[in-house]
Amino acid sequence: MKSRRHRRIIDIISNQRVTTQEELCNALRSNGFDVTQATVSRDIRELHLAKIPDGDGYRYVLPDMTAGNRDQERLHRIMQAAVVKMDYSENIIVIKTLPGGAQSVASGIDASNLDSILGTVAGDDTIFIVVKPKKAVVEVFKHFQQLL
Numbered sequence: 001m002k003s004r005r006h007r008r009i010i011d012i013i014s015n016q017r018v019t020t021q022e023e024l025c026n027a028l029r030s031n032g033f034d035v036t037q038a039t040v041s042r043d044i045r046e047l048h049l050a051k052i053p054d055g056d057g058y059r060y061v062l063p064d065m066t067a068g069n070r071d072q073e074r075l076h077r078i079m080q081a082a083v084v085k086m087d088y089s090e091n092i093i094v095i096k097t098l099p100g101g102a103q104s105v106a107s108g109i110d111a112s113n114l115d116s117i118l119g120t121v122a123g124d125d126t127i128f129i130v131v132k133p134k135k136a137v138v139e140v141f142k143h144f145q146q147l148l
Contacts, residue, residue: 002043005033009043010062018060055146075108076147083148084125088141091134095127095144102127116140 005028012018012027021040028035048063053073082101087094097105106122109129116136121128131137 005035006043006047008033009040009047009049013049013060013062017054017056019057024060071108071111071113072147075105075112078104078108079144079147086141086144086148088131088137091131091137093127093129093131093137093141093144095129097125097127099125101125114140114143 008028008031009024012024012031016027018024018027021037021044024044025035025037025040028040044060049060050063051058052061078101082097082105084096084098086096095102095105102122102125106120106127109117109120109127116131116133117140118130118132120130129140131140
């Protein structure tokens with residue numbers, strides 16, 4: 001029963017945004033599990049679920065999803081500290097940083113593994129980011145704006 005419930009929790013967390021233990025309880029109940037908040041709390045601890053920020057607050061995720069979030073948090077901190085301005089043209093985003101800041105920002109961008117980024121080139125205070133396909137440049141640019 002417990003392993004079946006754990007599999008269902010993983011399925012729920014993977015396919016919908018769950019922000020509270022109560023929401024998870026309700027989702028489990030609607031899937032035929034008679035659970036209490038205490039049971040769900042133990043399940044969360046046993047499954048090592050984590051709560052991460054997602055733009056609309058916090059949500060539960062599986063443990064392997066948190067590594068990517070740490071990269072995004074690192075990029076967020078680096079960009080807030082170093083980025084002076086950003087702009088784009090065609091399929092290239094240009095980021096201007098404080099002197100000496102381009103390498104660390106570019107490294108954070110590279111670590112974020114965004115599918116649409118073909119590569120980055122960083123100097124002392126300027127980064128060129130090549131985006132492919134060209135139509136994705138606005139989406140990537142908006143993503144960087146949100147990190148500021």
